[in-house]
Amino acid sequence: MLVIGLTGGIATGKSTVSSLLKKSDIPIIDADLIARQVVLPGTPALAAIIRTFGEEVLFKDGFLDRKKLGSIIFDDEVKRKQLNAIVHPAVRRRMFWKTLSYWIRGYKYCVLDVPLLIEGGLNQWVGQVVVVYCSEEIQLRRLMARDMSSENAALSRLRSQMPIAEKIAYADIVLDNSGPESELRARVQELITTFDKQVGWSWRISWLLPPIALLSATWWLFWRSLKGKRRNSNKKKD
Numbered sequence: 001m002l003v004i005g006l007t008g009g010i011a012t013g014k015s016t017v018s019s020l021l022k023k024s025d026i027p028i029i030d031a032d033l034i035a036r037q038v039v040l041p042g043t044p045a046l047a048a049i050i051r052t053f054g055e056e057v058l059f060k061d062g063f064l065d066r067k068k069l070g071s072i073i074f075d076d077e078v079k080r081k082q083l084n085a086i087v088h089p090a091v092r093r094r095m096f097w098k099t100l101s102y103w104i105r106g107y108k109y110c111v112l113d114v115p116l117l118i119e120g121g122l123n124q125w126v127g128q129v130v131v132v133y134c135s136e137e138i139q140l141r142r143l144m145a146r147d148m149s150s151e152n153a154a155l156s157r158l159r160s161q162m163p164i165a166e167k168i169a170y171a172d173i174v175l176d177n178s179g180p181e182s183e184l185r186a187r188v189q190e191l192i193t194t195f196d197k198q199v200g201w202s203w204r205i206s207w208l209l210p211p212i213a214l215l216s217a218t219w220w221l222f223w224r225s226l227k228g229k230r231r232n233s234n235k236k237k238d
């Protein structure tokens with residue numbers, strides 16, 4: 001099975017791409033959605049959030065006040081890291097089991113939709129990295145329109161992630177979403193054709209013979225880590 005990592009900058013259009021892929025019956029594992037499920041009332045992650053940030057980040061009914069927590073962590077790197085350390089391990093565990101379940105059910109590929117794919121180093125564990133791109137100016141405009149937020153609030157969200165111009169250095173495929181949504185739809189269809197060609201029929205062999213799947217995954221991960229090391233040493237030279 002080909003595991004595709006889908007990422008982008010804030011408001012570059014990753015969720016829009018993800019829902020277009022879903023409409024074509026491609027299985028999506030949505031990290032934002034899982035990050036909401038693992039902090040529902042009664043979960044260990046929510047208990048840890050209360051211990052770290054206090055009861056004031058809760059609504060009266062015990063649900064997390066996401067706006068309030070967002071206003072705390074997007075402006076403060078230390079607090080953001082504290083929250084990430086609570087939520088990310090639980091999200092990763094769920095993503096791993098969901099990926100495995102798609103493989104067991106014989107899917108030829110699945111897409112991990114993860115905003116912090118590169119920041120969290122998950123890009124090294126997937127077969128292909130797709131980065132949805134648009135300029136920072138467009139990001140800011142779309143973010144303010146979508147969230148009805150002020151420029152300052154939008155800027156602090158943007159700065160909480162690696163700049164999009166840096167993320168594209170990690171991409172196998174860059175999906176440019178600077179134009180209208182009709183253009184994006186056409187690009188997503190091309191993307192699906194590319195994946196279909198790439199996967200071909202070999203996924204059936206890997207599925208029927210797990211040792212072959214294991215060998216090819218190990219080889220791929222080794223190749224990826226070499227590529228990553230080369231990119232880092234080139235960066236240092238620059």
Ligand SMILES: CC(C)(COP(=O)(O)OP(=O)(O)OC[C@H]1O[C@@H](n2cnc3c(N)ncnc32)[C@H](O)[C@@H]1O)[C@@H](O)C(=O)NCCC(=O)NCCS
Nearest residue numbers: 010031032035066067069070080083084087091115160161
């Ligand atoms: C801070 C929270 C409560 C704000 O919730 P809110 O509903 O306002 O935003 P939502 O979850 O829909 O996220 C919107 C976007 O913000 C960005 N974002 C979210 N969390 C982070 C983070 N810790 N660091 C950088 N960017 C982030 C992502 O691009 C995401 O797509 C929430 O984002 C959260 O719990 N974040 C920590 C978990 C996390 O890192 N999620 C991202 C995927 S694992």
Ligand SMILES: Nc1ncnc2c1ncn2[C@@H]1O[C@H](COP(=O)(O)OP(=O)(O)OP(=O)(O)O)[C@@H](O)[C@H]1O
Nearest residue numbers: 008009010011012013014015016142146179180181
């Ligand atoms: N090509 C486009 N033209 C105009 N608006 C767009 C386009 N693509 C996406 N949008 C709009 O931009 C906003 C951000 O898109 P989306 O929510 O898909 O981004 P995202 O990358 O998933 O953001 P986040 O990481 O913050 O969740 C949405 O309101 C969406 O409808």
